[in-house]
Amino acid sequence: MDRRMPTLSDVAQRARVSYATADRVVNARGGVSAKSVDRVRAAIEDLGYVRNVAAANLSQRKLYRFAVVLPAGSNAFFARVRALFVEAAERLRPDRVVLRVEDVEAFDPRALCARLELLAEDGVDGIALVGSDDAQVTAAIDGLRDRGISVVTLVSDVPGSGRDVYVGIDNRTAGRTAGRLITLAHAGGGGAVLPVVGALSAPDHAERVAGLRDVLDGFFRIAPVIEGRDRHAEVEARVAQALDADPAITAIYSAGAGNAGLIRVLEAKPEPRPVVVLHELVPHTRRGLEAGLIDIVIDQRPEEEVTRATETLRALADRRDPAAAGPIVPTIFVAENLPPMPGAP
Amino acid sequence: MDRRMPTLSDVAQRARVSYATADRVVNARGGVSAKSVDRVRAAIEDLGYVRNVAAANLSQRKLYRFAVVLPAGSNAFFARVRALFVEAAERLRPDRVVLRVEDVEAFDPRALCARLELLAEDGVDGIALVGSDDAQVTAAIDGLRDRGISVVTLVSDVPGSGRDVYVGIDNRTAGRTAGRLITLAHAGGGGAVLPVVGALSAPDHAERVAGLRDVLDGFFRIAPVIEGRDRHAEVEARVAQALDADPAITAIYSAGAGNAGLIRVLEAKPEPRPVVVLHELVPHTRRGLEAGLIDIVIDQRPEEEVTRATETLRALADRRDPAAAGPIVPTIFVAENLPPMPGAP
């Protein structure tokens, strides 16, 4: 039925060395002559030996202890990320991965740092967290790394810190993608674009708008950026006001959250509707797409981010190379290519 | 440091039964009284016991033997799929998965069936293949299933057969997505669309065009469909001719292959260029996007298809539920959100 695969004993036999020596070679323990190393390497090659990870993990009784720290609050996007991490935790348990999902007050560097400290003392092997551009946080990340804890930043990077890996989209690329789609939707004509963000001080939002400008500057008029603090009501009020004040606007690009407010404005607005591009596929943006109020949603694929984050943490814990599979690409959704509702039958 | 996770011995102890009885419960071997079953279940719940798959796989010395059969030839898309499968085979070896990647003459049901027969006699546990709508193939698939071999169809389904799972995009959805993007790119105005396919007898191509019609009928004039046999030269000649004959064409939708020919026509064509939407991100379509000759590429994410196919095969081999994670969603690429070139640094 199934003939067996070569084991390290087979390799040792073929290399005419003892099991111990073969083991010293594959686990790089040193103290082996170059000649023996070559022989073992050749035997591995010949037999096509592959280390049996099941056996290896078993013998090492390895336990991966990871934590994810997410900003608490009602944000639909992070709710989705949270759910995905909880699901991933469940799925990874048979592989002896213990993944804790924790919440911490949003926009509160002090609370975040305190939580990180707690986790470090609890003894985790790796932490994933949503970056924020703050000196305190940067220092805390470096502190974790000093203690041998791997750190992965999610969604928004902290480039100044010693984080091991950033898992997320390139926000400038995302903004450029939005610009391209807005251009396309104007069929070669020009127009006026209204950018909406949470705050220009948020690096991810600022980068998205910068990407938009990369593509549109010179072809489109770009209205003053609205800062809606990611609050539905605030976005609603300010966008309504801006559209009133500037009736020539032909497109809206929303780089942040609070889009339920934007959608309410659009519902109330008489035709013609501007071209609308915004971020993150969540229940209300999905409804907006389906209702024809929104044209494009650019999504950062939290599913993929969660998968990548957990895999990266595992790789780091194993001191393997964290499979730099390139950046995550912003994904474009229109009404027709929406994935089935998660949780729906 | 890392406290250990509960083992089945712990469960047995807590349930006040022997290891053997606990084992009989978790492995559903039968011959256990209801009372004992309940006690073991409760203990599992209490302790949060999770079966250690590493140990289980080790003890079972399981070997997964799978094969993928792809159409041979110069098609850039399948070349990419092939490369991805070869890479996946490499990656899966440590997990004791032996994945053979085989080529068979394209559009030759007889050759495909012969190959399937060979594989079955070699004793594989599961096969992934590119569906074709052929009675012979349908019968061959059913034959494999009768022998206990799992079958996954890729890229194009064979719904009439007993295949276990189809891994691929819904082509009608893909066509509709193209229609939506073409509509968007006309900024509310109308236009005339030229559909190009390999052959209308190919079910995937036909479905894509049907999806296009779903969205555009009534708003756009749809020119007669060109069948280019997926050959670059043929596509080039026919598209050039159609554009000459019908200068009012404002958009081209290519549902099949042979797009290098289409791109050559576009290079030669004076402005204004029609809106161009086509399928599969491969080197020449990528270049077309970057050069501004193409507006949109709809991709079926072969990376994801390959991952899903191998995972599905594994799930089927373990008699687990093949994680019906919903259909694969067609992905939209423009010049700005292209993933980094595979293989590039």
Place this chain on the structure above:
DNA sequence: CCGGAAATGAGAGACGTCAATCAGCGGAGG
């Protein structure tokens, strides 16, 4: 040629599960 260091061999216990065997228990039916 000798002493010490480096390289190698041999082996065993542990990891947690699976699959099997064998023995013992009690109750029901003949």
Place this chain on the structure above:
DNA sequence: CCTCCGCTGATTGACGTCTCTCATTTCCGG
């Protein structure tokens, strides 16, 4: 009373790797 059967307990040998110990053997410089 004996037998049969259903349930349970106890035990064991894989599976392949890691890690550690202890005993050689080989090599090299002096």
